[in-house]
Amino acid sequence: MRLNGQRRWAAAGVAVATAVATFGVALSAPAGAAPGCRVDYKANSWGGGQFGASVKITNLGDAVSGGWTLKFSFSGSQRVAQGWSANWSQSGADVTATSMSWNGSLGTGASIDIGFNGSGAGTNDANPSTFTLNGTTCTGDVVPTTTTTTTTTTTTSNGPGPGPGKVDNPYVGAKQYVNPDWAAKASAEPGGSRIANQPTGVWLDRIAAIAGTVDSRGLVGHLDEAVRQAAGTPLVIQLVIYNLPGRDCSALASNGELKPTEIDKYKTEYIDPIAEILARPAYKDLRIVTTVEIDSLPNLITNVTPRPTAVAACDVMKANGNYVTGVGYALAKLGAVPNVYNYLDIGHHGWIGWDDNFGATAELLFQAANASGSTKANVQGFIANTANYGALKEPYFKIEDSVNGTSVRQSKWVDWNRYVDELSYAQAFRQRAVQAGFDANVGMLIDTSRNGWGGSARPTGPGPTTNVDAYVNGGKLDRRIHLGNWCNQSGAGLGERPKAAPESGIDAYVWMKPPGESDGASKEIPNNEGKGADKMCDPTYTGNIRNGNNMSGALPDAPLSGKWFSAQFQELMRNAYPAL
Template identity: 85%
Template structure:
């Protein structure tokens, strides 16, 4: 099921029945060969026309290097999403072909594949015939069945997304991040905060030395949920030619490797999300930060153009990839996709604002996706823009000079992230998105507390003195993005904090570096970006200012203790 706008659904206390039927099959073998295999099929009915299917294949004959399973649905059933196999359906006939990693099946070995499906009418009848590599299933065993009744709260029917997934829900605390935070002096004060899980390379799907894999996180989320609604947040971040205007976070996939992005990255993630074990979680995705806005601001003929961004605009793989991710992830009934919109200091100018909304709408309708797969947008992901600037507004003037003419604002229409997010929401609707879309704002590092925090407006001796004296954001320039000195933890994650805002979130886990200050050999495709070097004097994209970065930073995503300590010292609200 895909998104149908942003509908409000009744919550709590609705019971639904889950019927589970299990059927065993022994496959006969061709003459002169050992018996073929056994297939165990399990269907779990959710109600409302949805169900999950699990197929266990056990090889009882000679070793296989690949396999193709075929069966026929006896009714109206359709496979809507599958995992651990390449699934296709023609009419009632279903085919599942092995993947590269599970095609080898030795004698006596088993593998499990599965799918989510839909049906019409009042019954969901199991298929009665299977073939594996052309061998017909015979010897059906008597079916066994059980029925259980489960009471849930929150979203009662799988596939019925709530208007705001954060309302009335717990939020997932990542144990991997939490342990690092708690190990820091004073870190226990924030170690229980929910943060995003970054899937920034193919290896992160199954797990790395730094983090458990997606299934490990989802299993832990089910445990933390304990039967209540729970939001778990993932950052989907591995486009071909990723971050074309930066070096610190370049990814593993080359600009033309859109095929690998689809089959080795998005497909496995969507398949895991779709597993029935996770259907009661609310899975929030931040889809490909720092991608589409680059195609607006950092391409020819803009003075800020970067050759790598020209390549990505020409080959179309950012648009293609984002559309594909939205289509695949949006097909999972309990996934909520939020598209990245950069931040006010990047997209807030007139010539960036509207074109970005239009480009996002194009991507939302690419590669088989529709706008219904976009539940909302996220601003300030992994950035530092102040949530609210209380001591000056875009309408202020000093001695007849608008604050828009100050060096800091530089003709931008927005001075903080909340006003930018609320305005972008309206512009996105004008571009064609559904009126109910919501916004997230990453407040993980935009608190700007501590001794440097202004207590009131700046002096009205000049427009620059007024803005610089009163602004909370203490960066040298709004284009500075890497490990910013003086930053602090921002507002704690909170549901529905303001009009049009679904939540304040900590999508960027505080303490994880934005990039290395100098070159560090690695196999993650990450280079050293000068914007992460505190000695760097800048470029056209940050007004040729100093980078404002902290020294001695590790690779992006690695733990940066000195930064974490500073973020706690400068937290606002204070810890």
């Protein structure tokens, strides 16, 4: 469920050469448009002829769609070795990059970040200075047109817009819903009453959860109880919308009930009934926060071909488009309810924090937000670290640090990531999402349910400066073996308690994942929910490329995902920070 689709990006501590060009574009724009774009090309030498390049395309004219082709030429013997966020090819010195299925459209002012790793660069090789897009050479200005065409624009409405009670941050000035089903399990644990009154997310992880199961009341039951708890005052109830076709394509532990092609069933038997219930007049005064389909869209960035972390099932979901279609549909239907606040999942810093993942994820989310009849107006914000373990803040080292001339980014733990904790990642992603086209007032949530990392293993100061790995490993709060480890992590603790508006740009710290609910089974357990045993939940597993071939760090004897895991709950309380 929490896979680390990482990629090393060697850029720190080296000379940076920058070429900036502007050019006009004809990207399937309608007649009468005035297209124009800018390209920022930055090449970072690693030595030995190896280099990396980032290419940022910004649309300066009317909105374009239908795909694009960028071309440029090298001055020497440089070769594109591996690229991302575009289809890259090279013939001699000539390089071509074409749009992918999810980034072929660019709104006015929108940007897309693409890039590649290369080889063969000589000392005197210059960066490309001339670019063409769809055959149009760089002009430096918006390209005027000589013909005028009258067009008709049709606007599709998603239903009623935000009601008069819609607020900028739903958590401010509101109580939060305490799930009685989770509270009862927590209270039954020794010492569990200390946190049983905390608000947690209600997971609608299969169609049957809407009506209710043996483990939990149904959606109507939760909403009725939320109305009772509100008692006439503002109250937030948090729902996790989590049942896409081919769900969690890279993790067997949280696979879902719907097959990859069952998008119609997802719409009519899952999203539509939820939307109908939420729209009932009895619940109009609740502030309903939805976390929409965790893991899905980030998987389409990191765990697909040609990435070394590719998973065949994720290639299927990227090809059929049902993640994007389903997320867009959910946003449109749920966003039509005036008191619903949708938050899209952005993985976590140890998954999306690398350069080749960061911007591409923001662009893909923007595409999904405008798919299936939705618009960006249906997105209240984003949520980071859902059901994961990334530390909220790392106080004893920062990304700018170096040890004996070696950057922290070169440590095995950071591995060229640009972020070391969830707060810095969330705040930076918010800015990148706005750049991708989302509204400037979008908010962020951070799931702090299991990222406290307290207890006796918690560092109290920086690590030794003998080398960069000792410095980072000795001072980091996140005590996992590897950032790619995501299942029932040993040594984890409860994190910051739910809190509204704790930091700039952050709507709330939340416990979206109810502490004590398993991430996945450590061995095969028969079930009718589509959930398999995932090796990452087996404490004896020696790892794969997505966790650097390290041990899984998982607790033993775990039940199916979502089921109560007493041993984990007790460990979370023991290692809570702030302490209970």
